Amino acid sequence: MSRIDTETARRVAKLARIAVPDDDLPALAGELSGILDFMEQLGEVDVTGVAPMTSVTPMRLKRREDVVTEGEMAGRILSNAPDAREGFFAVPKVVE
């Protein structure tokens, strides 16, 4: 049984922002379905009254002062950008 059809695979690829050619969608749908079939075993477990885990070690998230600790390094931050201009990251036109 296939849990993910070609249309669902197309939608998931879109949500993940990964371009997948139409020809590859059926195979992708099959692979994703196989993985989800494997996960179906979780349905056998009785989880009544069980809280979903939010932290694996019982620790309180540490607080810190809300102050600037580092900064003034635009050049270093931009140093790896594929396209940086005039102190900014450059991207294709977003608004028409």
Add this chain to the structure above:
Amino acid sequence: MSELTDLTIAEARDALARGDVTSAELTEASLGAIEGAGALNVFIRPTPERAMEQARAADARRAAGDAPAMCGIPVGVKDLFCTRGVESQAASFILDGFRPEYESTVTQNLWDAGAVMLGKLNMDEFAMGSSNETSTYGDAVNPWRRTGDNTPLTPGGSSGGSAAAVAARLCAGATGTDTGGSIRQPAAFTGTVGLKPTYGRCSRWGIVAFASSLDQAGPMTRSVRDAAIMLGAMAGHDSKDSTSADIPVPDFEAMLTGDIRGKKIGVPREYRMEGMPAEIETLWHKGAEMLRDAGAEIVDISLPHTKYALPAYYVIAPAEASSNLARYDGVRYGHRATLAQGDGITEMYEKTRAEGFGKEVQRRVMIGTYVLSAGFYDAYYNKARKVRTLIKRDFEQAFAAGVDAILTPATPSPAFALGEMSEADPVQMYLNDVFTVPTNLAGLPGISVPAGLDSGGLPLGLQLIGHPWEEGDLLNTAHALESAAGFVSKPEKWW
């Protein structure tokens, strides 16, 4: 000087302390070994100038009377760790040419402790894989081969380069990371020691994130003592990682007394898997006998939710990965696709990620996207997190009943051939992690210790799992197992 590369961290440290050798000599020997090991495809980016500079600095430091724990010891670094000014790509094309402007806390701790960086090591792309075959650099190759058979084997993954480098005597120690077994499985495949510490023991800051609630860095070495030394240098609280534990780092090496009399070792019946090779079952029994002979009490225990660890893991890890990997968009670093006329920002994201991510990473990002999407979040993601609670509870109940450590096989098979799984269903590859994944889900420390050879002459490992924050006790039990097993084999040099 080839024998210098045979030294363990502890032996090299003692030789340095006696003045028998300098860090520059040790480092040169390692760099020479690396140069001759191209066929293993392990050190994908050696950093010889930096290594020699650090080695000379370590020698000067020692001469000045300051010799911290790893002073002058050359190590390799998994490509997942960001190292300032040195390409750090997580073995992915999407981070092509990325040179961090910062240093990961774990590597900084190592340099502060005097260690010398030999270079960056091959791995599975974004640490997603169990065979080092998803790397943008190509496969890393296991220095071990089956007796009388030249078939190239996988060193395991994702820390396959680290494991192979340590086994091949290119370095005495290397950093690894372990999200579902990525330190322990390759250690088992290469006859080396691999320790995944308690979640929070080592800072995750500056390590490329895969699944943040599971990722943990640890040492890969040739002896338990070396793992103790190296963990001490890597660990510690870091204000830059809010999940790093603010507790003292003990002297792990000092805890290696070898005395495990009266310790209670649990053997979980659920780890007896159908289809597991008889040799692994036999080794497991032998391991239990060795610990019994050393004075421990062996008890049968039950971890009833073990079977559900793998499916829970393969919901949680991809879910976290899909969020973590959203940052690779072609804007701030790494690869950006060439765009066609009229392409907008969405096309830039989609083309960049299609070109930049390999197939396995794409698959996991999409699975993660699916299980987090509206309508499926409860059925998959929340369900998996509830099962995770139960898996952790299994361990807590065993420990509450007096069990000090748990003994299991490290992997369901010895190293397999590169390419052997290429036609297999992705789930078949995931089964490699069946014995290691529960430990990550429960946040516990686990160590793989080489314990014997199979009939084909390949190393097999046993895993010990300990109480949270009790790495010292776990290492001591591992030390006892290591001494009893007396594993001294090493791969015959063919590369």
